[in-house]
Amino acid sequence: MTPISLQINGETYLVNVPIKKTLLDVLREDLALTGTKKGCDSGECGACTVLMDGKPVNSCLILAVDAVGKQISTIEGIGGIMELDPIQEALVAHGAIQCGYCTPGIVMTAKALLDSNPHPTEKEVREGITGNLCRCTGYVKVVEAIMDVSRR
Amino acid sequence: MSDLNYWEPGNLLEAVSILANLGDQVRPLAGGTDLLVKMKKGPINWRGIVNIKGLTELKGINYEGLTITIGALTQISSLIENPLVRIHFPVLVEAARSLGTPQVRNLATIGGNLCNASPAADVALVLLMYEARLLIIGPSGSRKVPVQEFYVGPSQTVLQQGELLTAIEMDLPPLNSKGVFYKHGKRKSHEIALVNVAVLLTPQPGTKQIRARIAVGAVASTPLRIKDAEDSLTDSLATLSAFEQAAELAKQAVNPIDDVRSTASYRKQMVGVLTRRALVEAWGGEL
Secondary structure, eight states: OEEEEEEETTEEEEEEEOTTOBHHHIIIIISOOTTSOOSSSSSSSOTTEEEETTEEEEGGGSBGGGGTTSEEEOGGGSSOSSOOOHHHHHHHHTTOOSSOTTHHHHHHHHHHHHHHOSSOOHHHHHHHTTTOOOSSSOSHHHHHHHHHHHHO | OOOOEEEOOSSHHHHHHHHHHHGGGEEEESSOTTHHHHHHHOOOSOOEEEEOTTOGGGOOEEEETTEEEEETTOBHHHHHHOHHHHHHOHHHHHHHHTSSOHHHHTTOBHHHHHHTTOTTOHHHHHHHHTTOEEEEEETTEEEEEEGGGTEEETTEESOOTTOEEEEEEEEOOOTTOEEEEEEEOSSSSSOOOSEEEEEEEEEOTTSSEEEEEEEEESSSSSOEEOHHHHHHHTTEEOOHHHHHHHHHHHHHHOOOOOOSSOOHHHHHHHHHHHHHHHHHHHHOSOO
16 A cells, blocks of 8 residues: 545545555545445546546546645535536526436536636536536536636 | 555656566556556456556657657547647547547547557557657667557557557647548447548648548557558549549458457448548548
């Protein structure tokens, strides 16, 4: 086991991890930050998307030991306990959530997209979320929700 | 299963010495988008990871004269965002944009796309078209290898024990040349090419004559330059029949396989179709 220190949502977490354990598994199993979901565990589905130094990445493709020194943002750092982030509000308002499993990943991806490009075209939104699979909504409502936030 | 060993070398010399001493027992970790998937799928016959992400010697994009040097650790997303790469190597940007997903592109590196040696690699195919040279450092010094000579077979390169790819070097393509990249798959994103094609067409000044470079991927054990097809176009006139003949030669030159994603005969057929289409688009004018 290797002792490491991780910066997550602005807080420091100390944890002992095996080298081969991914950031995703450490978030969920060691730190109880279970908002980040585990889907395919191979970089395909985007359910595990977190932001690393502001950019969306698959936390299943990163070793926890390799995340040392990076600023990690997870869904737990978005919005507040009693208030939703505008992206979350829009997803709810547009009915862009059904089973909800992909939603934390989509929120993180949309956050990074809008942070770097506050007024994307629909095409840019569609391209931006190509790494987040959703098997319920058919994406139309997700795209509408993100476009809605960008117009605010 | 027991845990892995782990190193974070502070400089290139240290990294090379660890890799040279431990050879097949360890794997270098760059973007990790392939390595971690392999590690999880298992079984693996190696016991340690050498994390090279901290090596500043392998980072950065620099221009000198007519040559660009791209550090092997450059992320695919950084390639896409680099203004000079966008201006001078637009086809590389297009291939980079077709790789994986935004999340994968923020991790995956240009060096990894080469060293992973997938016959279907998109970025590597375009580097073959741009006639890139690869800078390699190892225990016995440094060397420079054309991309064309880098591949040995699927997942196999000329890299020897302890050697690391450090950078990719390319000359600016001829001034009036036009490149085209096609990736043929079932989806628009997160796809591995069934066939990919990259062509660069250079009209010879003041004439209707042309020179062409043609590279195809996913249809042989390595990405291929199709010399026969290129030669058939050298100093020929840009005509539809010349492009059709070159496309036919490209089709004859490839040796694809059947797999879960497609059949050999379909891939072969598509090499002809896409090569012709790419040449026509690269020419851009009347035929």
